[in-house]
Amino acid sequence: MDIEPDDPYESLPESSAAVTHMMAGAAAGIMEHCVMYPVDCVKTRMQCLVPDPRADYRSVPDAFYKIVRFEGMKNTVRGISVVVGGAGPAHALYFACYEKLKKTISGGRQGNHFAHGVAGCVATLIHDAVMNPVDVIKQRMQMFNSPYQTCRLCTKQVYQEEGFRAFYRSYTTQLTMNIPFQCVHFMTYEIMQDLLNKDRKYDPLSHVISGATAGASAAVITMPLDVCKTLLNTQEHCARTQLSYVNGMISAFRTVYEFQGLSGFFRGLTARVLFQMPATAISWSVYEFFKFFLTKKPADIDDNKYMSGISVQASSSSSS
Template sequence: MEDDNPYESLPPSSTVTTHMLAGAAAGIMEHSVMYPVDCVKTRMQTLVPDPKADYRSLLDAANKIIRYEGLRNTMRGFSAMAVGAGPAHAMYFACYEAVKKRLSGNQQGNHLANGIAGCTATLLHDAVMNPADVVKQRMQVFGSSYTTCLQCARSIVRKEGVWAFYRSYSTQLVMNVPFQAIQFVTYEAMQDFLNNERGYNPSSHMLSGGVAGAVAAIVTMPLDVCKTLLNTQEACARTHLSYINGMAAAFRTVFEFRGFQGFFRGLQARVVYQMPSTAISWSVYEFFKFLMTHRHSKDDCGYLSASVPVGNVNGVNVHAVSPLRTE
């Protein structure tokens, strides 16, 4: 008998590697599939748009970009994202699982532990992803003068210094710490409702991830607008400042140009981006975790041990180990 689901309790010798590989795959897949929508979101958050890029809605923005600039332009900055997303998400999920296990001991329903784990993982994730995000968003804005991500990165270092890659880091953390905490707590709460046994259940992982992404996106939207401004610096010519530094300056600038509603420009695009991307991220992550878990369960005779729930004794879940022959 055992009181833990082996899918949730991976072999100690392989836990870090498993979570990092699964996390890297999830991150790259998540950002790749939804990247064009991310481009639309960045465009819609522009404070002083060119008349040719004054978008009224998500569909209007997508239509104008594709019609006048070509579908290829929705993928500008993709290589910067690809370079950053893999290692960032690898550390993100590995840290999340390690902290969650340390605080809760794999006990279900410990939402405080889940939230703390999500916040801690965010610190590592953003330290890696922030420079990539700066380059990505400068490539995405309308009329960007950069032809490649490498050229963009070199230009930023030459003109603004390495610090420019972390100008939005504090704002990113202020946004992502509550975003990830909300996302993880919502995801785990949804799993308690849809998948209480914590087995591999693709539909519950996808639905839980989608709901978690949408809720977190709505709550943290104003901070995302400020982060985009700090990354792109696109309004500096109108603010009489060399650079916009800090969250307070970003909030003042957004309000000056767009008023209160400016903090929610691109909300539809962000929700449309976050729902499927978070669903994809969690689904891919859980799939790879499931796949690698069962690989470690394979014995020397070519059998795969599958844990099957058979009942409950005194509040303890009982599993039987069923060998599955693999060729």
Template sequence: MEEDDPYESLPPTTTMSTHMVAGAAAGIMEHVVMYPVDCVKTRMQCLVPDPNANYRSVIDALYRIVRHEGYMYTVRGINVVMYGAGPAHALYFAMYEKVKHALSKPHRSNHLVHGIAGIAATVMHDAVMTPIEVIKQRMQIYNSPYKTCTECGRTVLRLEGMHAFYRSYFTQLVMNVPFQALHFVTYEECQDWLNPDRQYNPLTHMVSGGLAGAVAAYVTSPLDVCKTLLNTQEKCAIGKGKTSVSGLFHAFKVVYTFRGMAGFFSGSSARIIYQVPSTAISWSVYEFFKFAITRRNEQGDGYLAGSEAVMLHAAAPTPEVVTTVAEPVS
């Protein structure tokens, strides 16, 4: 029987830690590198943008933010994302690999398994990232009243309660479950075509990750618009007798009322531009750390095996040496 590639099938004692370290590094890199575009996406999704924040395109938005507000406004809220992305993505990739290896048959690609693994990973990831998204998006909107992420978090907790941090959790799951299922299935399908032997190949990881991100981002754009509304709680969207926009269906109704069907795809270009490189970066960094840690473990195992052999040899009983003393010749 052909042996599994150690890069794809890590030793049971190191698999979880390897995937968690690689996933944490990938998540931080993904969010940090593309954060300014994520800021633009949030602003373009606002229902009634301020005249000073009514952007024609992603490039126009970046130019105007930097020119009129300063570069630092494109990265407002990035610190809370850096703190949250590490543990969230560590759980995300660890859960994905655990479920995938538990359900997969050797040497056989199974898109159903990849989809199920992606869903399980999403539930864990979103439990950590949903409160982070609330603070991040309130820091990103135009003319945000908050100076720091800490101030934002404390104010939301004091005025709206703990519920405010998970108001969009269901919506985020409804969005991210199909997003991640499509994401992982597309990634694995691209890898089947571009890298069937599943060797470490940075180019194929980046191409597969980028295509997977683009497909999943476009399909789930309407849900992302609703999630942004639930997180930012735009004042114009809260009707008479209402204290907040609550729930996915309420958010759908509000978005349609203000902007029609086109409103569900507002900011979709920014979202795709954000997702293509960010998922490409995420997968390439993840696969690199997975490869590097695996190789290090292999070298460590080899050294240990050699040391054990020496110890066993040293501990082996030495054969008795029978000496005979020649009798004197008479």
């Protein structure tokens, strides 16, 4: 009995693996953030500590309605340009690092979920180093009645008024959130793949289900830290805390609790889950598709056409 060779897009030669993972990762990151950007805007708005009465949203549908009704549809995508510019390289490095470390730590064996978690942690360090300044600009553009007209002007003004440190003020909190987030995310994704796609073939449905489950699980667990990260990025109402700026995770936790109590740490939870489920599903499905597409040889395509032709002929013969 012949043993089938490994799936070509799971056993790439070293010379092409990194480039393929980076190209697939960049496409996945851009698609994920662009498609779900309006929901991300709602999440940022709903995490406000003391919202303007005109931006006090009761639910995700209510937020969408008010933003579109009173501010226009374009305000749901304010700041998207900086995300497009940052998500590509950030996710390219992120997925390439994850795939390399996953294979190195596990020795190429499937089912080593500890290796998946460690690889996800290290990949997060690189990803967040690129994305943290992007998140600062993006979230300041997303806030209600934002004073910034463009991403470029926002970057310039933040740098002039708060210095370079402002772009990494939330970096420690982001890592504190994203390291457990990515551990849960990658481990859940790989566990779901073990259940739904044990042979690790290209299977779009299993990638979507696994990605959505992983995103929702990780979003719920790390929600309080996401609220604190938003505060550190936007510096909302920092004057009322009698501090020049809200610095550090402890200060952010204290400020959120002062304004909103324990419930404040879960403001925008529904929006975050609604963002993360499809966003992670999109990210993994696009990533796996491009990884498959970029490594699919012409011979494979011809074989598929040949096999499709045999199937058509067989069905025609059986029907006659």
